[in-house]
Amino acid sequence: xGRKNRFMVVDDELIVRESLAAWLEKEQAVxxxxxxxxxxxxxxxxxxxxxxxxxxxxxxMGGFGLLERVKELFPTTVVVIITAYGTVDHAVKxxxxxxxxxxxxxxxxxxxxxxxxxLLEYKxxxxxxxxxxxxxxxxxxxxxxxxxxxxxxTELFEQIMEIAASESSVLILGETGTGKELxxxxxxxxxxxMGAPFVPINCGAIPESLMESExxxxxxxxxxxxxxxxKGLIEVAEGGTLFLDEVGEISAKMQVDLLRVLQDKTFFRVxxxxxxMADFRLISATHQDLNREVAExxxxxxxxxxINVITLRVPPLRERREDIPLLVKHFISTFARETNRDVxxxxxxxxxxxxxxxWPGNIRELENVVERAVVTSHKRVITDEAFAYLKxxxxxxQVETAPRSLQEAEIAHIKRILDEEDWNIxxxxxxxxxxxxxxxxxxxxxxxxR
Amino acid sequence: MSKKATDxxxxxxxxxxxxxxxxxxxxxxxxxxxxxxxxxxLRLPVDVREPIPMPEETFLASRNQYNAMAIIKxxxxxxxxxxxxxxxxxAKDIANPILTHVFGxxxxxxxxxxxxxxxxxxxxxxxxxxxxxFLDRVVKVAIHEIGHTFNIPHCQQGRCVMRAxxxxxxxxxxxxxxxxYCELFLSEALTAALKKPDREMRxxxxx
Numbered sequence: 001x002g003r004k005n006r007f008m009v010v011d012d013e014l015i016v017r018e019s020l021a022a023w024l025e026k027e028q029a030v031x032x033x034x035x036x037x038x039x040x041x042x043x044x045x046x047x048x049x050x051x052x053x054x055x056x057x058x059x060x061m062g063g064f065g066l067l068e069r070v071k072e073l074f075p076t077t078v079v080v081i082i083t084a085y086g087t088v089d090h091a092v093k094x095x096x097x098x099x100x101x102x103x104x105x106x107x108x109x110x111x112x113x114x115x116x117x118x119l120l121e122y123k124x125x126x127x128x129x130x131x132x133x134x135x136x137x138x139x140x141x142x143x144x145x146x147x148x149x150x151x152x153x154t155e156l157f158e159q160i161m162e163i164a165a166s167e168s169s170v171l172i173l174g175e176t177g178t179g180k181e182l183x184x185x186x187x188x189x190x191x192x193x194m195g196a197p198f199v200p201i202n203c204g205a206i207p208e209s210l211m212e213s214e215x216x217x218x219x220x221x222x223x224x225x226x227x228x229x230x231k232g233l234i235e236v237a238e239g240g241t242l243f244l245d246e247v248g249e250i251s252a253k254m255q256v257d258l259l260r261v262l263q264d265k266t267f268f269r270v271x272x273x274x275x276x277m278a279d280f281r282l283i284s285a286t287h288q289d290l291n292r293e294v295a296e297x298x299x300x301x302x303x304x305x306x307i308n309v310i311t312l313r314v315p316p317l318r319e320r321r322e323d324i325p326l327l328v329k330h331f332i333s334t335f336a337r338e339t340n341r342d343v344x345x346x347x348x349x350x351x352x353x354x355x356x357x358x359w360p361g362n363i364r365e366l367e368n369v370v371e372r373a374v375v376t377s378h379k380r381v382i383t384d385e386a387f388a389y390l391k392x393x394x395x396x397x398q399v400e401t402a403p404r405s406l407q408e409a410e411i412a413h414i415k416r417i418l419d420e421e422d423w424n425i426x427x428x429x430x431x432x433x434x435x436x437x438x439x440x441x442x443x444x445x446x447x448x449x450r
Numbered sequence: 451m452s453k454k455a456t457d458x459x460x461x462x463x464x465x466x467x468x469x470x471x472x473x474x475x476x477x478x479x480x481x482x483x484x485x486x487x488x489x490x491x492l493r494l495p496v497d498v499r500e501p502i503p504m505p506e507e508t509f510l511a512s513r514n515q516y517n518a519m520a521i522i523k524x525x526x527x528x529x530x531x532x533x534x535x536x537x538x539x540x541a542k543d544i545a546n547p548i549l550t551h552v553f554g555x556x557x558x559x560x561x562x563x564x565x566x567x568x569x570x571x572x573x574x575x576x577x578x579x580x581x582x583x584f585l586d587r588v589v590k591v592a593i594h595e596i597g598h599t600f601n602i603p604h605c606q607q608g609r610c611v612m613r614a615x616x617x618x619x620x621x622x623x624x625x626x627x628x629x630x631y632c633e634l635f636l637s638e639a640l641t642a643a644l645k646k647p648d649r650e651m652r653x654x655x656x657x
Contacts, residue, residue, distance in 0.1 A: 019519055019546040025558050027614065028603040082548075106513075106550045109616040 005029040005120060006047060010040040010066060011055040011082070016105070020053055020082075023109075027116065037066030044070070049077050050123050051116070053103075056083045056090060064097055071098040076126045078119045082107075133194065146182050147330050150320035156183070159312055164190035169262070169307050171247075172285040174314030177364030180285035181245060183314055188241040193281055196240030199233050204246035211254055213270050222271020234267060237280040247307060248288035248299065255303040262306045282307060317359040317366060324355050327363060331370040332382070343374050349384035357390045372409045378431070411446045414439070423450050467494045467644075468596070469533035471525065472501035473540040473564075479581075480567050480588050484539055487589040488596060491628065492640065497533070504542055518544040518555035521564045529562075534643060535599050537592060538564040553587075553621065554595035558603065563595035574618055587618070589626045600639035602632050 007029050009020045014035075021031040032047070034040040038060050040052065052070060056063035067079050081094040086104030094102045100122065101115060146157070163170065164187050172180045181200060188198045206214055213223075217232030234242060244250070250258070261267045262282065266275040284307045293299035317324065328346055336343045346354070359365055373386040414432065421427040429439040442448075470485050481498050489496040508520035525538050544566040545551045553570065556563035570587040572578050579587075590611050597612050605612035610629035615621040628636060 013547075015519070015547045019548045022519075022555075022557055023546075023549070026598060026604045028606075106545065106548050109549045109552065110620075112549070113614060113616040 005050045006032070007051045007053065008032045008034055008040060008043060008049050009053045010034045010037065010058070010063070011053075012036065012058045013055070016055065016082075023112070024116070037061035037063065037069070040066055041069060041073075044074060044077075049074075051078045051080060051119055053080050053082050056081060056085075056094075064093060067094065067097045067099055076123065076130060078123050078126075080115070080119065146179065146186060147326050148320060148323045149326065150315075150322045152315040152320050153323060156312065156314065157186075160186050161190060163187065163310050163312075165192065166310070167281055168309040169282045169284070170310045170312060171290075171308040172283065172312045172314060174285070174287060175316045175362055176287045177362030178314040178316055179363050180287075180314055181243065183312060184241070184243045184245075184283040184285060187283060188243075188281075191241070191281065193240050197237055198241045198243065199237040199280075200243040200245060201233055202245045204249035208251050208254075211251065212257065215254070216257070216267055216269055217272075218270035219272045222269070226271065229269065232267075232269060234261065234278050234280060235276065239279055240281070242280040242282050244282065244284040244307075246286060247284035248286040248290055248293065252300065255300045259300070259303045259306055284308075317362045321355050324366070325351055327366055328354055328370055331367050332374060335371045335374040339375055341374055341377065342380055343377050343382060344380050346373075346382040347384060350382055350387050353384055353387045353390050357387075368406075372406060375406065376409060376413045410442075411448070414442055414446070415448055418443075418448065418450075467534040468492060468496040469529065469536045470496060470498045471529070471536060471538045472498065473521070473538045474504045474542050475501065476539045476541045476567060479585065480541070481539060483585045483589050484537065484565075484592045487593060487626070488537070491593055492596070492636075494534070494640070504540065510545065513545060515543045515545040515551070516540070518546050518552050518564050518566075522555060522557065522560070522562045525562045525564070526560075534561075535596060536562040537596055538562070539567070539592070540564065541567050543568040553615070554591045556595040556598035558598055559601040560599050563599050565591045565595050569618070570621075583622070586626060587621055590615070590621055590624060593626065593628070597628070597632065597636065600636055600643070602628075602635045602639070605629060605632050607631055 005027070007021075007024050009017045009024070009031060010033075011017045011020075012035050017033040017035070021033050024031045029050075032043050032049075034043055036058055037054075040054070043049075052066075054063045054066055058066075061069070063081060063083075067081065070077055070079055078100045079098070080101045080103055081090075081099045082103045082105060083090060084105045086102075091102045100119060103112075103115070146153070148154070148157075160183065170184075170187060172183050174180050174183075184200070185198060188194060201215065203211070213230070213232070215232050215234055217230050217235055218226050220226055220229045257267075261278050265278050267278050268275060290299055290304055290308070294301045294304050317327075328351070332343060332345065335341070354366070354369075361368075369387065369390070373382045377386060414428075417428045417431050418425075421431065425436055425439055429436045432439060434442075468488055470481060470488070472481055485496045485498050488494075504516060505521065505524045508517045508524060509515075510517050521538055521540075521544065525536050529536050543551060544555065544564065546555060551569060552566070554563060554565035565588075567584070567588055570579075570591070571584050593611050594615070602612050604614040607613075607629045609624045610632055611624055611626055612628060612632045613620075613624050615624060
């Protein structure tokens with residue numbers, strides 16, 4: 001059996017409190033009785049209520065006063081206004097203040113039974129909605145999902161929460177690899193548009209020739225190969241958020257086209273003649289200095305002003321070094337799980353190296369470095385040797401020779417172990433924790449030689 | 451069922467544990483089916499007491515109905531020392547301050563309940579129902595209200611008589627007996643009620 005429903009009857013007339021409470025108690029509910037709005041609020045501090053039945057005419061704050069306070073403090077609590085004087089004015093006022101239903105005494109028992117069942121179902125849906133919004137915010141990556149406790153990051157989180165509810169365009173500035181898309185997702189997750197799509201477009205990755213049809217869509221027959229109409233990403237983002245990553249890469253023509261959409265809120269599919277309504281919030285991001293580009297005439301000033309209503313700056317990793325241990329811990333746990341490796345931490349000396357390094361590639365670089373260390377580690381604790389190539393002074397020599405990709409790292413590591421074991425395949429395979437046949441395949445694939 | 455007797459003829463020891471009190475002039479077959487069904491369900495002696503007039507102070511003049519909750523209070527006060535449970539039965543229309551009408555009324559774990567046959571003789575459209583169907587409805591309301599006095603809440607199981615019935619359609623849809631869960635609740639409640647010290651003391655004194 002689930003938890004019992006909890007109701008409260010708020011009425012200054014004892015007989016009403018008693019009769020309604022007696023009726024509700026037969027529904028296996030716990031029913032509290034309050035003789036004033038003030039007493040009801042006291043009870044609400046102690047317990048969570050599913051439905052409140054509130055009389056309008058009471059001494060003190062009265063039924064409407066209580067309704068206002070409840071909707072402000074406990075928005076998912078359902079409130080039914082009850083009255084002996086059913087006027088249209090009262091009903092309208094009750095609904096405007098957020099009452100979930102309005103009953104005139106005496107009630108038809110069948111109607112009351114149906115109403116309670118309907119309101120309990122509604123309450124359940126409200127709670128489910130609240131839960132799902134929370135879950136969606138987590139999935140979208142709300143500020144709680146972004147790792148960082150440093151001052152620049154906490155300030156950034158505060159800014160996100162402040163601006164999320166507005167509809168203004170946002171420009172996110174930050175070096176490459178600082179997590180600009182995560183910030184954009186966090187804004188979306190905390191906005192009214194959260195239930196609608198978040199559509200990211202990497203402007204630098206889409207060829208100029210395809211950009212127009214990708215963003216605006218096209219009509220059938222508008223060009224060779226357009227065998228059926230296709231929605232553009234603006235349409236996909238209907239009601240949601242459009243995220244233009246690397247907006248500095250966008251062509252002059254596309255800047256004009258997008259400017260028109262932002263101004264008129266309408267657009268045309270390629271080859272289309274019907275204007276379509278656009279309803280999206282625009283968030284853009286760039287690592288470039290757009291002010292300079294505007295000054296140099298390579299970026300349109302009017303478009304820049306349109307996309308830059310609110311500016312957020314994501315700090316580079318070197319400006320929030322205290323977050324590095326947290327990020328490292330997060331990445332280790334992620335990669336250890338993904339690669340099924342028994343690695344759980346880094347040594348203090350290794351942490352020092354990671355904290356002192358300047359991270360020109362920011363979090364993306366840190367992520368790669370930690371992934372490589374996890375894959376190549378033989379121990380639960382990653383030691384400073386794994387990050388020796390990051391040490392100041394060794395950077396020049398190491399960066400030149402250090403492997404850049406995961407595959408290069410794997411080749412180098414296999415070669416090193418084979419050399420250490422004098423190319424004894426059995427011993428090397430054991431150290432590498434792979435089968436001999438797997439090691440042979442890798443030696444052949446990478447063309448490794450003694 | 452115990453024979454119908456006036457209160458003065460019955461010594462406390464000989465009174466039934468359940469008292470059915472006719473109020474106003476309910477029909478005799480109504481009283482019989484109520485008493486029989488309660489005795490069958492509760493397996494306790496049931497007395498049909500002397501009829502009493504409807505208490506004037508329970509009349510709601512503005513609604514031309516009797517206040518079920520006031521009737522319960524009246525019976526509680528005036529039959530304070532008699533039965534374990536009391537059921538007032540009337541043919542008058544009854545309601546409570548918040549509902550337009552009720553078929554019956556009882557407090558959870560209270561001592562007294564009241565029921566009315568006023569609305570049970572016709573269908574919602576006004577067409578009279580057969581006597582058999584009418585009496586079947588009477589039985590269901592009687593058992594349902596007495597069930598509440600044994601602290602049995604509305605049942606969610608199938609067509610149990612303790613299921614809420616706020617309309618005649620819902621009343622007709624349910625069966626006229628308790629489901630196995632409510633039977634169990636009733637059995638426990640009866641055991642507890644019969645063991646209550648004050649009751650034992652009263653029995654001992656009267657013996």
